[in-house]
Amino acid sequence: MLQPPKIKIRPAMKMADLIDANPHLLLMLQHFNIDFRVSDMTVWQLCSSHGISENLFVSIANLYNGFETKGHQPFTQKDLLQVIDFLKSSHDFYRNDMYPQINSFIRQLQEKHPMREMKLLEKFFNEYFAEVLEHLDYEDTTAFPYFITLLEEREQERQGTLYSSKEYGDHHTDIELKLQDLKNLLLKYVEMEGDLELRRRLLFALYELEFDLYIHSLIEEKILIPSGVLIEKRVNV
Amino acid sequence: MYSPPLHIAIMEPSKIIFEGLQTIICHSSLDCRVSRMERIEELTEMMEQNPVEILIANPMQFVNLEKEVKKLRKHYPSLAIAGIDFGIIHRQSMLTDISFTLYDTPEQIIQSLHKLQEKSRQSEQEREEDDNLSPREIEVLTCMVNGMLNKEIADQLHISVHTVVRHRKNITLKTGIRSQSGLTIYAISKKIVSIEDIDI
Numbered sequence: 001m002l003q004p005p006k007i008k009i010r011p012a013m014k015m016a017d018l019i020d021a022n023p024h025l026l027l028m029l030q031h032f033n034i035d036f037r038v039s040d041m042t043v044w045q046l047c048s049s050h051g052i053s054e055n056l057f058v059s060i061a062n063l064y065n066g067f068e069t070k071g072h073q074p075f076t077q078k079d080l081l082q083v084i085d086f087l088k089s090s091h092d093f094y095r096n097d098m099y100p101q102i103n104s105f106i107r108q109l110q111e112k113h114p115m116r117e118m119k120l121l122e123k124f125f126n127e128y129f130a131e132v133l134e135h136l137d138y139e140d141t142t143a144f145p146y147f148i149t150l151l152e153e154r155e156q157e158r159q160g161t162l163y164s165s166k167e168y169g170d171h172h173t174d175i176e177l178k179l180q181d182l183k184n185l186l187l188k189y190v191e192m193e194g195d196l197e198l199r200r201r202l203l204f205a206l207y208e209l210e211f212d213l214y215i216h217s218l219i220e221e222k223i224l225i226p227s228g229v230l231i232e233k234r235v236n237v
Numbered sequence: 238m239y240s241p242p243l244h245i246a247i248m249e250p251s252k253i254i255f256e257g258l259q260t261i262i263c264h265s266s267l268d269c270r271v272s273r274m275e276r277i278e279e280l281t282e283m284m285e286q287n288p289v290e291i292l293i294a295n296p297m298q299f300v301n302l303e304k305e306v307k308k309l310r311k312h313y314p315s316l317a318i319a320g321i322d323f324g325i326i327h328r329q330s331m332l333t334d335i336s337f338t339l340y341d342t343p344e345q346i347i348q349s350l351h352k353l354q355e356k357s358r359q360s361e362q363e364r365e366e367d368d369n370l371s372p373r374e375i376e377v378l379t380c381m382v383n384g385m386l387n388k389e390i391a392d393q394l395h396i397s398v399h400t401v402v403r404h405r406k407n408i409t410l411k412t413g414i415r416s417q418s419g420l421t422i423y424a425i426s427k428k429i430v431s432i433e434d435i436d437i
Contacts, residue, residue: 068278117425124418181419188413189426 001180002211004066011044011054018043018061027212028064031089032057032082053079060086063218075227077151083224084144090216091136098209099129105202109195117190121182128178132213135175143168147224150231165228169221176213179206243269243354244287246280248294249321254339258293258346265347267354277302277309284313290357291350296320299332306332314410317353370411375429377404381417382424 005021015038019025026036034050043061047054056079062068075083106125110118146163183206186199245262249255259271272289274280277298283289299306310316310332320333335353337346370378373394380390387405391398409415414423424430 117422120418120422120425124416124422127418178416178419181414181416184413185419185422185426189423191426 001214002207004064004211006066008067009043009058009061009065011047011058012042015041015043015046018065022065024064024208024211025061027093027208028061028215031086031093033085033089052082055079056082059223060215060219063215063222068218068222075223080151080224080227081148083219084147087216087219087224088140088144090212091140093212094132094136094209098205098212102202102205102209103129105198105205109192109198109202112195112198113192118192121185121190124185125182128182131178132175147228150228150235153235165225165232168228169225176210176217179210179213182206183210243267243291244272244289245269245291245293245350246272246274246283246289248274248277248280248292248298250275250295250298254295254321261343261346262350265343265350267347267350277305280309284316288313289316291317291319291353293319293321294333295323296333296336297323303332315357317357319349319353370408370429374404374408374411377401378408378420378424379430381405382421382430 002024004024007018007021009018015025019029019036019038029036029038032050032052034046038046041049043058044054047057053076056075059075060083102125106118106122110122142163146168147165183203186203186206192199245267247255247258249258255273259273262269262271272283274283280289280292306318310318317335318333320336322336322338324338334356335349337349341349376394377390380393385393387398387401390401394401408420412420412423414420421430
């Protein structure tokens with residue numbers, strides 16, 4: 001998988017320099033709904049002008065830079081609601097941006113190389129993406145609403161539901177794994193001549209999707225689920 | 238053939254135990270260097286800079302981190318783990334390859350480490366071999382692609398289900414492809430099965 005630069009992000013660093021070192025941070029800004037024209041602002045200034053806590057922003061940015069957050073820092077209720085917005089925005093990105101893009105690359109390739117392997121490859125991707133969509137829908141309709149009621153302390157609405165962060169953690173699977181199969185097939189096995197331009201775009205898109213899905217899982221595993229477990233402990237005592 | 242010194246990491250909070258192990262290892266015939274670590278997370282960073290072949294750890298430290306340890310093992314197949322057995326956990330932890338107790342003699346401990354070293358080097362070599370499947374693996378793959386279950390494959394090839402599972406693992410290790418549908422495309426590309434046999 002893509003290996004991000006190991007630069008540990010601190011609040012006093014300039015955002016533009018950080019993007020220079022790791023352009024994938026643009027995707028993070030997009031998920032936070034922050035404009036890319038970051039001027040000369042430091043991370044700290046950017047956070048305060050967008051009402052995002054430094055702790056949250058730096059933790060997620062460091063995941064993008066290849067550092068897992070150390071321990072479970074105390075994230076506030078507002079932070080966690082922002083995490084959910086962030087994750088929802090990345091769902092939109094997968095559904096409405098990445099998927100149609102990759103699908104159209106595979107389709108174009110298949111039209112130019114009408115062998116049956118390509119047809120199978122398309123089928124493989126579509127089946128895979130159906131799984132991803134199912135997972136995203138599950139989060140949108142079950143997991144996130146649960147977390148929101150938990151965070152907003154609307155206990156009555158949770159009464160009688162047997163759902164918990166732990167169950168979410170169990171349901172949570174590594175949805176990026178099958179992408180490796182697709183990449184390996186394209187890089188090692190499926191024989192095809194020419195169309196390097198199109199094939200490179202396809203591979204780049206797969207790498208981009210894989211990386212963002214990986215960060216997505218990390219945010220859930222390292223930030224959302226542990227925080228949910230802590231709140232449940234407090235509420236249920 | 239030149240082989241670089243073995244890198245052993247010890248994850249054990251007790252200074253007495255750590256230093257004791259370090260002394261035993263350094264005085265042995267093992268050509269190695271020893272690092273100390275406190276948390277399993279440090280291993281990833283270490284692996285990038287200076288790959289660790291053997292991790293010696295008190296398995297109690299893996300409690301609630303089983304998922305992480307399994308991930309690490311998957312990611313670094315050449316990493317071997319030796320558990321220090323304190324007599325608390327009665328059956329051998331699934332996460333370790335070997336274990337020794339604090340009352341084993343230095344010779345016994347070193348012997349276990351030698352064994353692990355061999356294992357680690359072997360899996361490294363396996364990885365460097367090309368991805369050519371053995372004739373048996375090709376047979377198993379063909380059956381899989383035709384949608385046969387492990388039991389059916391075992392019956393047809395007159396082998397045990399356990400062996401089928403082992404072949405399947407090796408196929409995935411060699412090809413880098415995990416899913417059934419991915420392996421189908423692999424088998425077609427490699428002309429192991431004919432395209433006409435596959436329903437699309």
